[in-house]
Amino acid sequence: MWRSALLLALLTLTGCTPAPSPLQHTADAPVPLAQAVLIAVLAGDQATLASLALSEQEFRDHIWPSLPAARPERNLPFSYVWGDLHQKSETGLRATIDRLRGQALTLVDVRLGEATVYDGYTVHRDAVFVVRSAGGVTDDLRVCGSMVEQNGRWKVFSYVVDD
Secondary structure (H helix, E strand, O other): HHHHHHHHHHHHHOOOOOOOOOOOHHHOOOHHHHHHHHHHHOOOHHHHHHEEEEOHHHHHHHHHHHOOHOOOOHHHOHHHHHHHHHHHHHHHHEEEHHHHEEEEEEEEEEOOOOEEEEOOOEEEEOOOEEEOOOOOOOOEOOOOOOOEEEEOOOEEEEOOOOO
């Protein structure tokens, strides 16, 4: 017990804070992440889809500090930015599930658009899932708007899809 108190006191005195825990429910590359997302979308598994995307705590700990919106001169509170992103993500996800649930689709590939490097992570925008239907037709799907890569691990940034 006293060791924990000592460690906390030392961290406080030195101005250090413990590193946030790593992102949870990640994949080692975009294709396995997209595969998990597609399977969950087709099954309508919202709990799995939520776990594959950034949580509020992960966004707060890992993403927010480096975003331009977090700069004090922008005067944008975290709660506003997260609330807006989360609401749009949930709305987009519901529409995607409604459109794709129950279909027989197989992931062929993932294409990612522009990447922006921030302090500690990279956001890959415009994720496109290349899928094949049971009839053999290949098509492009927008299921999530972007993916985040941190320390070689991948997670859905949000399910906001701008068409």
